[in-house]
Amino acid sequence: MELHIVHYKTSLGSLANAVNSNQSDALAVLGFFFEITSSDNEDLEPILSQLDDVHYANSTDLVSLSSNFSLKSILPDFHGHQAYHRYSGSLTTPNCLEVVVWTVFENTIGISEHQLSMLREIFETEEGETPEKLLYDNYRPLQDLQSRSITTSTFHWSYEEELNTGPSQWAQHFQACGGNRQSPIDIPNEDDVQYAENLGFIKFCGYEEMRVHTITNNGHSLQVNIRGNFYISGGGLGTRYQAAQFHFHWAKTSNRGSEHTFDGSAFPMELHIVHFKEEYGSVTEALNHPDGLAVLGFMFKVSSTDSESYDVILHNSSGIAYYGESSNTSFIRLFQLLPIKQENLHFFRYNGSLTTPPCTEAVIWTVFTDPVSISEKQLEELRHLHHIMRPSIPVTYGTIESNYRPVQRLNGRQVLKNFQFSAASRTLSAGIMLSIVICISFWITKNH
Ligand SMILES: *[C@@H]1O[C@H](CO)[C@@H](O)[C@H](O)[C@H]1NC(C)=O
Ligand SMILES: *[C@@H]1O[C@H](CO)[C@@H](O)[C@H](O)[C@H]1NC(C)=O
Ligand SMILES: *[C@@H]1O[C@H](CO)[C@@H](O)[C@H](O)[C@H]1NC(C)=O
Numbered sequence: 001m002e003l004h005i006v007h008y009k010t011s012l013g014s015l016a017n018a019v020n021s022n023q024s025d026a027l028a029v030l031g032f033f034f035e036i037t038s039s040d041n042e043d044l045e046p047i048l049s050q051l052d053d054v055h056y057a058n059s060t061d062l063v064s065l066s067s068n069f070s071l072k073s074i075l076p077d078f079h080g081h082q083a084y085h086r087y088s089g090s091l092t093t094p095n096c097l098e099v100v101v102w103t104v105f106e107n108t109i110g111i112s113e114h115q116l117s118m119l120r121e122i123f124e125t126e127e128g129e130t131p132e133k134l135l136y137d138n139y140r141p142l143q144d145l146q147s148r149s150i151t152t153s154t155f156h157w158s159y160e161e162e163l164n165t166g167p168s169q170w171a172q173h174f175q176a177c178g179g180n181r182q183s184p185i186d187i188p189n190e191d192d193v194q195y196a197e198n199l200g201f202i203k204f205c206g207y208e209e210m211r212v213h214t215i216t217n218n219g220h221s222l223q224v225n226i227r228g229n230f231y232i233s234g235g236g237l238g239t240r241y242q243a244a245q246f247h248f249h250w251a252k253t254s255n256r257g258s259e260h261t262f263d264g265s266a267f268p269m270e271l272h273i274v275h276f277k278e279e280y281g282s283v284t285e286a287l288n289h290p291d292g293l294a295v296l297g298f299m300f301k302v303s304s305t306d307s308e309s310y311d312v313i314l315h316n317s318s319g320i321a322y323y324g325e326s327s328n329t330s331f332i333r334l335f336q337l338l339p340i341k342q343e344n345l346h347f348f349r350y351n352g353s354l355t356t357p358p359c360t361e362a363v364i365w366t367v368f369t370d371p372v373s374i375s376e377k378q379l380e381e382l383r384h385l386h387h388i389m390r391p392s393i394p395v396t397y398g399t400i401e402s403n404y405r406p407v408q409r410l411n412g413r414q415v416l417k418n419f420q421f422s423a424a425s426r427t428l429s430a431g432i433m434l435s436i437v438i439c440i441s442f443w444i445t446k447n448h
Helices: 015-019 042-048 113-119 167-174 309-315 375-384 433-446
Strands: 003-010 027-037 084-089 100-105 109-112 204-205 213-218 222-226 231-234 241-248 269-277 293-303 326-328 347-352 363-368 373-374
Touching: 003 015, 015 027, 027 113, 042 113, 109 113, 241 293, 241 375, 309 375, 373 375
Parallel strands: 027 100, 027 109, 293 363, 293 373
Antiparallel strands: 003 027, 084 100, 204 231, 213 222, 213 326, 222 241, 231 241, 241 269, 269 293, 347 363
């Protein structure tokens, strides 16, 4: 159902004058959609309880709504945020005069099936007229947009192209999304990627510490905000980058889901650990610099057994099933989330961007070759997170089924690798010990 609240321009004096004014903004009509709820919406009762008195068309008796009825009571709960779309249109019934500024809200009003069925019991015909005909299907079909444009109060980007807010639309609202160094990319076959000896390996500092972090559903992914000081250095980064948060990208099924692809092949999920350059002090400031962020990307592969490390994070996911919810993790070591707990990991390097709006081109990308293992059941738990706010009753729609951006053009950018030969010939070193030594030396230089 849709509710229309018709307003006329005050200076035109009356609704009739406004309709006949020929002015394209004579009327302002607000449109609100209804959503089915399991229980009745009490706020609609003042109207629905009077239906018996307007059962037939042209009932001459005027019916008064109870004196404590307010228009405001039937408006949606805006939660402090009105989201609406605006366009120039017409009355939706004859004579269809083109005098309306339309405002159609995303915020919805609740109504039960039972309440809707009451409306379907009133008549399109007058009392005594035969045959009697019930009043329903009283909506006009959609009209052509022609050359009109629709403006939106806020652009809610999404991954759903059908909603016109998906990745192909982002650049219209966020200029950087149409830039030349966008992410993700398809990383070419490793034989065609240049080996850069000077890159060396990424060093992880603090990653082995047991800490509690904050886990949140940001409406686009599961994100863990890192509490405490964790750094990476080495790997050709030049200086230290501090860890701020990590999050995941996945798809409806496991044949896709990663953002980066390797020579055209996708993985079921990708982890991004976002770090900002220490001297910039924060992610926000770092976004103003082309080398502001260092994001580590890790691919996943499906294994038959659950990953214990990831259970620690997913364990909290029911409490963050809906957009805007957050909770604290149990104690975790960031190291546990990585593919192997050592430091000489193989990676690809290129200059790119955030993979979500505003797509800022401020990221030095490090995409690791070794995948992390996770079970199909654990992936399924992530796919059940919702991008909508928690409704009064649990729902199965509105889930984040897919949240990866398609690969972007390379536009002549260089991709480098820190390894000469593939995984098999790698020498293992005492990675964790090494990282502790490095952290202490940083700590000493920082405090003296
Ligand atoms: C209601 O009354 C108007 C004016 O008398 C008339 O034109 C219209 O056909 C009537 N509607 C119905 C459904 O009978
Ligand atoms: C998480 O823990 C911190 C510090 O102990 C506390 O301030 C915060 O309220 C907690 N957050 C949640 C969502 O429980
Ligand atoms: C990234 O950009 C910086 C600054 O322009 C440049 O020095 C560096 O070589 C680039 N890295 C790659 C992998 O192209």
